[in-house]
Structures are given as C-alpha cells and as structure tokens.
Amino acid sequence: xxxxxxxxxxxxxxxxxxxxxxxxxxxxxxxxxxxxxxxxxxxxxxxxxxxxxxxxxxxxxxxxxxxxxxxxxxxxxxxxxxxxxxxxxxxxxxxxxxxxxxxxxxxxxxxxxxxxxxxxxxxxxxxxxxxxxxxxxxxxxxxxxxxxxxxxxxxxxxxxxxxxxxxxxxxxxxxxxxxxxxxxxxxxxxxxxxxxxxxxxxxxxxxxxxxxxxxxxxxxxxxxxxxxxxxxxxxxxxxxxxxxxxxxxxxxxxxxxxxxxxxxxxxxxxxxxxxxxxxxxxxxxxxxxxxxxxxxxxxxxxxxx
Numbered sequence: 214x215x216x217x218x219x220x221x222x223x224x225x226x227x228x229x230x231x232x233x234x235x236x237x238x239x240x241x242x243x244x245x246x247x248x249x250x251x252x253x254x255x256x257x258x259x260x261x262x263x264x265x266x267x268x269x270x271x272x273x274x275x276x277x278x279x280x281x282x283x284x285x286x287x288x289x290x291x292x293x294x295x296x297x298x299x300x301x302x303x304x305x306x307x308x309x310x311x312x313x314x315x316x317x318x319x320x321x322x323x324x325x326x327x328x329x330x331x332x333x334x335x336x337x338x339x340x341x342x343x344x345x346x347x348x349x350x351x352x353x354x355x356x357x358x359x360x361x362x363x364x365x366x367x368x369x370x371x372x373x374x375x376x377x378x379x380x381x382x383x384x385x386x387x388x389x390x391x392x393x394x395x396x397x398x399x400x401x402x403x404x405x406x407x408x409x410x411x412x413x414x415x416x417x418x419x420x421x422x423x424x425x426x427x428x429x430x431x432x433x434x435x436x437x438x439x440x441x442x443x444x445x446x447x448x449x450x451x452x453x454x455x456x457x458x459x460x461x462x463x464x465x466x467x468x469x470x471x472x473x474x475x476x477x478x479x480x481x482x483x484x485x486x487x488x489x490x491x492x493x494x495x496x497x498x499x500x501x502x503x504x505x506x507x508x509x510x511x512x513x514x515x516x517x518x
C-alpha cells in the first residue's frame with residue numbers, strides 16, 4: 214500500500230466528499246475518482262459507501278482507519294528520515310559526553326559549533342567517563358567531551374588520543390539555602406550528611422581521593438544517598454537531603470536564584486578541566502572543523518562558571 218493511497222483514503226474519510234478530497238489532494242475530481250477506483254481494485258474490496266451522503270467508509274474500512282492513519286504517519290516520517298539522512302550523512306558528527314557535561318556544557322559547545330557551521334548535524338551520546346572513552350576508541354563517537362582533574366592526564370596512552378582543554382569547571386559543595394541552619398547544627402556536632410557517588414565513577418574517585426580527605430571539622434561523614442547522576446545529586450541537595458558536590462556550571466543558575474547555597478568557603482572544592490578527546494589519526498573534514506572550533510572555546514572562570 215503506497216503512502217499516497219493511504220492519504221487518499223484518509224482525505225475522503227475526513228471530508229466525506231470525493232470532490233473536497235480531490236481538492237485537498239490537489240487533483241481533478243475525475244483523476245481522483247480514477248485513483249480511488251484503482252486503490253479498490255488493488256485491494257479487491259470496496260472501501261467507501263457511495264450510497265450515503267456524506268460519503269462514509271465501509272465498516273471494514275472504518276475499523277482500520279486508526280491503523281491507516283498510523284501507517285501514513287510512519288511512512289511520512291520514514292520518508293523524512295531518509296531524506297534528512299541523505300543530506301546529513303556527509304556532515305554528521307557523533308559527540309559523546311559525560312552526563313553532567315551533557316546537561317551543563319552541551320548547549321554551549323553545540324552553539325559554538327553550529328554558529329559557524331549550521332549544516333553540521335550533531336548526534337549526542339551521554340554516558341559515564343569510561344563509556345565515553347570506549348565510544349571514541351571503538352569509533353562509535355568522533356569526539357568525547359569529558360572532565361579530568363587539573364594537571365592530570367587521561368587514563369589512555371597519549372599515543373592513541375589527542376586532547377584539547379576547552380574549558381574549566383569546579384566541583385563545588387551545595388546545599389538547600391533554606392536548610393543551611395540545620396546543616397550547620399549537625400556540622401557543629403561533627404556530622405556532615407552528603408550525597409555520595411559510586412566509587413567506580415569519575416566523580417566518586419574525585420570525592421574519595423580529593424574532597425572527603427580534605428574536609429576538616431566533621432568526624433562523622435554521613436552518606437545519605439548514592440547516585441551516579443549529578444542532576445539527581447543537585448535535586449537531593451536542593452531538598453536538604455545532604456550536601457552535594459556538583460559542577461559549578463550545573464549549579465550556577467540555582468545558586469543565583471537563591472535555591473542553593475555554595476559552601477565552597479567552608480568545604481573543599483576541586484577544579485576540573487573540560488577536555489575534548491579524539492583518536493590521534495586522520496580525521497574527517499567535519500571532525501577537523503569541529504575540533505578546531507572546540508579548541509578555540511574560551512575557558513570561563515570556574516568561580517563564576
């Protein structure tokens with residue numbers, strides 16, 4: 214069944230008139246009538262009750278009307294996807310990024326890329342750090358945008374990858390501003406409730422190796438919730454569940470709005486590089502263009518990110 218035939222059937226069903234359906238389908242009434250007859254000959258049954266005014270679908274056709282509409286939508290979408298795929302195949306680039314960067318940095322570097330190259334089609338993959346590297350190494354992604362600690366190298370031999378620092382962020386402690394007094398009371402008794410990250414993810418390693426050992430004044434660290442997602446940690450902190458260490462770029466709007474308090478003055482923080490990573494071999498023209506644009510991105514002051 215061809216898409217145009219499905220649309221012809223729906224046009225008659227919606228207008229109740231062969232003449233109005235013909236006008237909608239931009240055909241003469243005689244040409245439209247011949248096409249409808251051809252459809253019925255192909256199917257082998259009459260689809261319309263011509264004895265009634267307005268024209269109605271026969272019962273068996275009416276029972277399938279929703280399916281006809283769904284098939285028409287699916288075929289239209291397939292046609293659009295195939296056409297778009299043909300246009301974008303030569304200008305397509307896959308970007309992988311850590312979840313926190315997808316939420317906070319993706320709009321910025323996508324704007325940077327498409328402001329100069331609007332015809333580049335970007336596909337985003339959001340994943341954890343190890344998965345981002347795996348996507349690049351297996352060529353499932355052209356470029357990965359990931360965090361690393363300032364002054365440290367990525368855990369992949371430099372002979373295999375090329376790295377560019379495209380920005381700076383900071384992992385900062387935040388908590389619900391409305392509940393800071395309650396937090397201070399617990400801290401005065403040596404307790405600090407916090408949102409933990411799994412130890413096998415990047416931010417979990419940063420917490421365990423950098424942040425938690427540097428905390429002074431709390432003899433009892435209380436992990437209230439563990440999550441891999443910084444967005445979840447942010448919301449948990451905003452609801453007073455515990456202190457969350459999240460990227461400043463992710464928390465800045467909530468801090469400026471007064472929902473969250475930045476506790477960096479009393480609790481440790483950790484500066485992070487935002488890096489672009491790709492395989493160190495011959496790049497496609499699109500990848501080379503995007504890489505050059507990312508490399509020119511200005512790194513903001515993490516304190517005001």
